[in-house]
Amino acid sequence: MSMPKEESLLLQGRWSVSEECLCASAPAASVSFNATASEVSFDIEGEARFLFEIDGKAVKYETVNDRRKLSFKAPKDKASHTYRLVKVSESNPGKICIRGIELGKGGSFGPKPKSWNRRIEFIGDSFTVGYGVEGKGPEDGTPFEKTNASKSYAFLLAEGYKADYQVNAVSGRGLVRNYANIVPEWTLENLYEYTMMGAPEQEKDAERWNFEKFHPQVVVVFVGINDFQGEPPYADVGKFKEAYAKLLDKLRALHPGVKFLLVATKTWPNDDLGGVVESIYNDQVAAGKNDIVYKFVYTENTALHGHPSEMSQKELANTLRPLVGRLGGWLSR
Known part of the structure; x- marks a missing residue:
């Protein structure tokens, strides 16, 4: 599993960004992206609870206790959607790292979601x-x-x-x-x-x-x-x-x-x-x-x-x- 280019991702909260991974500890830190996908998967290391959303609607909560792959089904319409993963728990002390994001067979990242002017x-x-x-x-x-x-x-x-x-x-x-x-x-x-x-x-x-x-x-x-x-x-x-x-x-x-x-x-x-x-x-x-x-x-x-x-x-x-x-x-x- 590999990391997409940072230019495809909208990051909220403080993140440490490298070519290999994204790391954060802040509550409510999130990563969003537009994509066409058959499945959305994250390779995450650390301990945290996450909320996964599609087009601004909550889909599922998942927990990572060490390192695991979180996989979520994408809509079947083969259209572009906005996906967001929100870290809802706290790392006190500690951090989590996202070491890869995949979109399933034939998936591709779209333009970066727009930042707000607020x-x-x-x-x-x-x-x-x-x-x-x-x-x-x-x-x-x-x-x-x-x-x-x-x-x-x-x-x-x-x-x-x-x-x-x-x-x-x-x-x-x-x-x-x-x-x-x-x-x-x-x-x-x-x-x-x-x-x-x-x-x-x-x-x-x-x-x-x-x-x-x-x-x-x-x-x-x-x-x-x-x-x-x-x-x-x-x-x-x-x-x-x-x-x-x-x-x-x-x-x-x-x-x-x-x-x-x-x-x-x-x-x-x-x-x-x-x-x-x-x-x-x-x-x-x-x-x-x-x-x-x-x-x-x-x-x-x-x-x-x-x-x-x-x-x-x-x-x-x-x-x-x-x-x-x-x-x-x-x-x-």
Whole structure:
């Protein structure tokens, strides 16, 4: 099985691209292509759950635990269709690699699917990943089984606006302090620099991301839950605010004209996050920044391990949609 030319593929999310394979760790990372095919097959190495779509419609979920060939039937009409494979689980840590794509006897790739003229980046943690979203209660299943990034507010927003996207989110990680202080050297502040945010813990020379590859128009920043939730000690407020402002300034320099939506929610046991993020927003406005909006949100955390349910993720997307649309200039008049 061989890899098609990159010119035939539309990649969403951060991907490491070579002639031999495509590798990613981000939730909701996807590969799309137009093709005539009798069968669509992927040679995949790693551990992940995937959603396969034809012409924008979900067809089947499949799981890879080590390395296997995923094969899907193509429509029998011998016409060109758009195929998409979406990585719905998280690699934390870890990655997956697609080492080949085949189209069956007589199959051929068509023109690359068109990118949209809207681009959104999401920076966050498990709420943005869609962690445990399919769980019907706090102990219903495992994170691997119940996480589905295609049901997260981030993916729903990108799909709703027909926007190219990146979901740069890792469960359990905070901006400067991780949940329960796990792997303290690998916070979001540090992981954000890498192509595959699940790789640096395992790979000494993990690939750094080239920020020229994707210039978002709107960035949704929903970080800090793990900085201020669970067992203390929590993040130092001063360090958190400094790192947050540094991230915003970095993104402004990388993506001139970018707009920001800062999001916060309740944290347990001390409800600190909202006040801290709101103060960051107020500081930005006082400094003359007019590229930024703040929103405090409420979620129904009835899914796995106290995370937002499918309904709550939909409600979150609906709450944020007009704000993202206003920032991007995408609202209909």
